[in-house]
Amino acid sequence: MTHDDSVQATARMLGDLEELVLCESFSSDLEAVARSAKVVAAVGARHLGTGPEFLVIDGVTHLRWSFGAPRVLLLGHHDTVWPIGTLATHPWSVVDGVARGPGVFDMKAGLVQTFHALAGLDSLDGVTLLVTGDEEVGSITSARLIQETARGPAAAFVMEASADGGALKTGRKGTSLYTVNVHGKAAHAGLEPEKGANAGIELAHQILAVAAIGAGATTVTPTVLSGGSTLNTVPAMASVGVDVRVAELAEQERVDAAMHALRPVVPGTRLEILGGPNRPPLETSMSARLFELAQELAAGLGLGPLTSASVGGASDGNFTAGVGCPTLDGLGAVGGGAHADHEHVIVSELPGRTALLRALIEAVR
Structure with a gap:
């Protein structure tokens, strides 16, 4: 040319x-x-x-x-x-x-x-x-x-x-995308907080657990956070989005199994794990x-x-x-x-x- x-x-x-x-x-x-x-x-x-x-x-x-x-x-x-x-x-x-x-x-x-x-x-x-x-x-x-x-x-x-x-x-x-929803129980934060099940505290435990799943080239990153309703209410609901990046398919499968193996720590709370692998x-x-x-x-x-x-x-x-x-x-x-x-x-x-x-x-x- x-x-x-x-x-x-x-x-x-x-x-x-x-x-x-x-x-x-x-x-x-x-x-x-x-x-x-x-x-x-x-x-x-x-x-x-x-x-x-x-x-x-x-x-x-x-x-x-x-x-x-x-x-x-x-x-x-x-x-x-x-x-x-x-x-x-x-x-x-x-x-x-x-x-x-x-x-x-x-x-x-x-x-x-x-x-x-x-x-x-x-x-x-x-x-x-x-x-x-x-x-x-x-x-x-x-x-x-x-x-x-x-x-x-x-x-x-x-x-x-x-x-x-x-x-x-x-x-x-490869990418995987998850949402971890925590279901707790609302209660008045001043009058009787002990009657609630604090979804926010449980979410804090789960964020640390999720971040610990990452290893080496595999990144597992908590991202978007939400929770609670009013300043004086024990939160009945909280959630975190999770971004996962892996270099190998075996790692994607390992992370998926670990995400679905998460268990609650705070009595009275329940976890809901949504999502999974998006791209290999x-x-x-x-x-x-x-x-x-x-x-x-x-x-x-x-x-x-x-x-x-x-x-x-x-x-x-x-x-x-x-x-x-x-x-x-x-x-x-x-x-x-x-x-x-x-x-x-x-x-x-x-x-x-x-x-x-x-x-x-x-x-x-």
Whole structure:
């Protein structure tokens, strides 16, 4: 590709990226997600020559393009963490080679790279592209869809943004989410506190017990707390949310058993444990072969050495790896600031990462 061709390709990518970013797609606003799906479908249709299936599950709009028997799965999402109206404070801009705007890094640039990579192929045969609409809130409606789509392809390439310095993500921790509810008994805190069963005190015991379950790379973190009704009443109810991150499936199973083995300490209280595993871990063994391939292809393209990272955050790539599909993640934008005010994309990296994805697809098909 000549310099002029590269400049023109980058300009076209930025035009598509602007179109996607200007259509805000806050995960919790299902109407906004539906509008975004239409825009993503239109951009994709321009490059792929055909529109996607619209898959609406419990009100959430997902998109899927399928071209023949699946050999390669490309996976992304079009929802973002940014509430509607964020464009007013975080407007789309491209200044000094840096693109900014809500969702630009996580992960609308990855979608643009995907469409442009596919447009450059001689044939789309063997490719499936799935773009979900609820990744940022745990993929509650799309998890089964992802798992079903991932059974069969030889590889899944996840177009989430890269790690620091453009590193590909070869490992992701699995996640589990729990709520520990404590049921006690109310009583007047001044007149007869001894007749109550203090859910707050019991919750304190449980928070310490929960935190002690974590070990090594496994984190078990009490998060959102609530309890009590009035200042002068022994609390009859208290609860804590628990965030779990694990690097191995065996650890996820151990933590789940330990959570359900919790027992009350304060007489008269009762525990209710809700939740469980949300995403299995993406273990590095599921990415090793594909990362080696990516390194070889990057060298041939003159992109320089690739680096890799294992990260604590989960993605839909956890689901593909969980059903046995070799998975390489973090192939999307190079930049930083996911979920933060300084979210940005390095524009000059867009063509190279697009070329790498195209080469990976061709190699695996």
